Amino acid sequence: MERVVTGTFSAYDPKVLQEFLEKGFESIGLSLSHCKVLLKPNLVMGKSPQRAVNTHPDVVRAVAAALLDRSCDIYIGDSPGYESTEKALRGSGIMDVVEGMRLKVVPFDRLITKRQQSGVSPYRLFTFGQDPGAYDAIVNLPKLKTHGMMGLTLGVKNTFGFIHSLEKARWHLRAGQDRMLFASILIDIHRLVGPVVTILDGIIGMDREGPSNGRAREIGLIAMSRDAFALDHYVEGALGLATPLPITVKALEHGLIEEYDVCGHSAWSVADFEMPKSVDTDWALPSFVKSILRNLFVRKPRLDPEKCKSCGVCLKVCPTGSLVFFDRRPAFDYRRCIRCYCCQEMCPEGAIRT
Ligand code: SF4
Numbered sequence: 001m002e003r004v005v006t007g008t009f010s011a012y013d014p015k016v017l018q019e020f021l022e023k024g025f026e027s028i029g030l031s032l033s034h035c036k037v038l039l040k041p042n043l044v045m046g047k048s049p050q051r052a053v054n055t056h057p058d059v060v061r062a063v064a065a066a067l068l069d070r071s072c073d074i075y076i077g078d079s080p081g082y083e084s085t086e087k088a089l090r091g092s093g094i095m096d097v098v099e100g101m102r103l104k105v106v107p108f109d110r111l112i113t114k115r116q117q118s119g120v121s122p123y124r125l126f127t128f129g130q131d132p133g134a135y136d137a138i139v140n141l142p143k144l145k146t147h148g149m150m151g152l153t154l155g156v157k158n159t160f161g162f163i164h165s166l167e168k169a170r171w172h173l174r175a176g177q178d179r180m181l182f183a184s185i186l187i188d189i190h191r192l193v194g195p196v197v198t199i200l201d202g203i204i205g206m207d208r209e210g211p212s213n214g215r216a217r218e219i220g221l222i223a224m225s226r227d228a229f230a231l232d233h234y235v236e237g238a239l240g241l242a243t244p245l246p247i248t249v250k251a252l253e254h255g256l257i258e259e260y261d262v263c264g265h266s267a268w269s270v271a272d273f274e275m276p277k278s279v280d281t282d283w284a285l286p287s288f289v290k291s292i293l294r295n296l297f298v299r300k301p302r303l304d305p306e307k308c309k310s311c312g313v314c315l316k317v318c319p320t321g322s323l324v325f326f327d328r329r330p331a332f333d334y335r336r337c338i339r340c341y342c343c344q345e346m347c348p349e350g351a352i353r354t
């Protein structure tokens, strides 16, 4: 039976976290030693740890310390939204850990085709920026945050970062507003990555309009499991969600969530966690009706001109070309917009709201 191990923490203390990890590894039966490990944090952009946009440096520090004690050779990488991996690591505070512990940085800038033989989405080929097969183990380090399109970003969603940055927009474009299809794609990618363990940083997480510009708030949780589907399922329940989110719905539908037990603070819960105000678009209606209803009811990305610095990042990341500069400010074409909220996620100034 799979296991989710949970711990509650009031602050980031690498020593205390490492003790928890040691016990957790034992509890889930994970024995990593003398191997080549790739750490995959959630690294969206170079924002400070207080903003809760990225995995906290002290979680990375504690995981790296536990693995160094096991004589592992440790690599770290991700594909941030618009900056180089080095720049995002520096701005996030993780570079101090990298330099202090002599981890090796790997940019996810290669073009590696991976085939999913037994996927749940209609797609088989995925282009990765880094080959998970080049490592003995992938350690998945997501951050607990809300996400405009998918509700939350947790363990399974975090491995979308393996997709080459040029390809991410294409996957959004293929899925359009179909959250269930996008969930299936995320599941296929996650299973290709195959992390040996997922360790979720939810000590300070993010609610409201995440994943980049929501409210950073105390949640107090670290959860770990060999099975990210079970971990995501557990966290959704503990946050008090009335119904499962698309990734969990699809995982349940395909029998990917087996029975699991929860070890630790199983009674953990958080009051007043606020989900993003997006509208459920998974209606069982003909597609032309859905398209009309979505344009009417699904929240649109909107610009706060006071905050916009005209950097152009939103134009670069928009998969549909729905944004153009008009009078040095981005303007939206809502007929083309698929409400993926990539522009909101990547705007470094928090100038796009839904
Ligand atoms: S909305 Fe944000 S990303 Fe777009 S141009 Fe303005 S500051 Fe840059």
Ligand code: SF4
Binding pocket: 301, 317, 318, 319, 320, 321, 322, 323, 332, 336, 337, 338, 339, 340, 341, 342, 343, 344
């Ligand atoms: S305008 Fe924003 S929400 Fe709309 S498709 Fe482009 S990136 Fe996605």
